[in-house]
Amino acid sequence: MLRRMRKSTVYFIAGGLIIFVVIQLLLSLGILNNYWRGIIFWGAAISMVALGLNLIYGFNGQFSLGQYGFYAIGAYASADITYRWVHSDPSGIVVVLFGSLLTLGLYVAVTAFLRRFYGVTVMARFTFYILATILAFAIAVAGLVPLLGPAVNSILQVLPAAISRQIVFFVALLGGACLAGIASFLFGIPVLELGSDYFGIATLGFTIIVKVLLDNTDTILPFPEMKGARGMIGIPQWTTWPWVFASLLLVILVMRNVLHSSVGRAIVSVREDERAAELVGIDAATTKVLAFVLGSVFAGLAGGIRAHDLAFLHPQSFNFIQSFNPLIIVVFGGLSSMTGTIITGFFWIFLLEGLLRLYLPEGFETWRLVVYPLVLLVMMLLRPEGLFGRYEIPFLRRVLPPLPTKTVEIQEEAV
């Protein structure tokens, strides 16, 4: 078994193991205090969000500012599940988990149904999927909560508290990621399939809408526990290093495996030349939706990790200015370099939220919005391919082409 593995795989496993053990030790021994713990966890979350964006923008060529919207959805959804659970209410688990599963089932059915017709318009398909989603969640809220709630509750109560807590957390992370995926699917069908040049603007609008909704969770939305613009408190602080590590690893592995497959090549071909891709038989619209949903799922998962480390969520941390963060990270790290994205993601949080916060005077906060764009501008001028260009560690490497200069120009327009 070991002998069949590639050298790069062995190195990757060994490196991952070392990082995992060293950080776990530093945390257990108290060498890294809570502040630095938070920085590391945050860095991992941001890296996941940025990897998702790199899939969407770097590899698929679709400029998006929507990542923070999906990050927020994942954070709030998973937080709501665990919050309700610690307040002895299993409805969050039932609604999100079973609602999502039901939705996915209905999507499969709707897709199979629509495939039997030729020339179904995008809006018609969108309507079908919206109705399926509403139906699924209506069933989950009205039917499954009273039906399955007590059962779920009693099963989890029977288990030892430590174990049921991990299960609930797992479900919360999964649920947050699923909801982000569903939201991105519904958003992506009309916006991506219509081939709009305004995709970037639409995703920015999406992030703003999500933020506004979060400001009003207790008024127009029926979630008083989220407390609207005052911020959600009382989220259990369940994120631990193993969860962080496992989530990041999962995102890296899924993204790598997808990119190294025929699906990944189709994704890249759409970035290279959408029309030509269509004319060699690639379904460009579906490919774009796929990359977009996958990237958003990564963001949703990261949201759950972040929420349960911070134990406090505020809509302000998901506003549209924040949504430029993953973009800056991806551009800095190098479009279509996973390695660059991960390193830059950690470095970004470490430097800007860690070191500078500690050592720079108070007023720096305000200046950050001036400094970031300036740094970005200098970066674009001096090294448009990003710090890492297209470097990948061997495990993540494949015979990937250099980026087309076209993509670099788009970046400049975009920021």
Added chain:
Amino acid sequence: MNGRPEGIAPEIEARPVVLEMDNVTHFFGSLRAVFDFDLTLRHGELVGLIGPNGAGKTTVFNLITGVYRATQGDIRYKGAGLVGLPSHEIIQMGIARTFQNIRLFSNLTVLDNVRIAYHPHSGYGLVDSVLHTKRFRAKEAEMAEQAQEFLEIFGLGERRNDIAGSLPYGLQRRLEIARALAAYPRLLLLDEPAAGMNPQEIDELMDLIHFIRDRFDLTILLVEHRMRLVMNICEWITVMDFGEIIARGFPADVRKDPHVVEAYLGRQAVEIR
């Protein structure tokens, strides 16, 4: 029969119809790019479509492959209507094309260019890719082998890891044909495959076109300005001018047709011999 010249051998006329275009008309705004166009191709034929610049030849290809939707008329592939279908579905039905201006994925490797076209036939899905299942590994290996085989046929085997855009022009043209064939087409549309080639390369191209038709059992529609190529390999020819068909027949007859001579000599100096 519409869309075909008189006097084709009866055994060819007995073959099944592959492509049928009936009264196809296409407007770009008020510009009539294609008017009342008809064409019927039978299995295994190698047919030419010629005409002066701007005659509407590329537009005919674009209408067949769903780049534009015909303003009017009917296009059928093996009996199935194509008008209104998205390009990728049309391609997946078994039609492949090349482009007048080469449209390779020029930042990707030669191998990836071919493998991308193979995607609809990859035989595995997202779940297989994520989990690296046995099926994934088997199909990936098969795909790499298949792609390599195509590349060898086109003399590109050694170049598999080169970036497509860095290949010399003639090889890029060949790669485009290789990529088109990777999708297992039955009907191949070639848009000026000899453009920019020298006489020797054109000779090689003629051999290649004959070879792939027999090897892959193709029906081929060829747009070309280089008359030596067209007159030598096409079984019959349709001539367009200003979007309309002005002549149709065997190469020897078309060459002498007064309309054709006038269309070409009237506007530009293209050698017909």
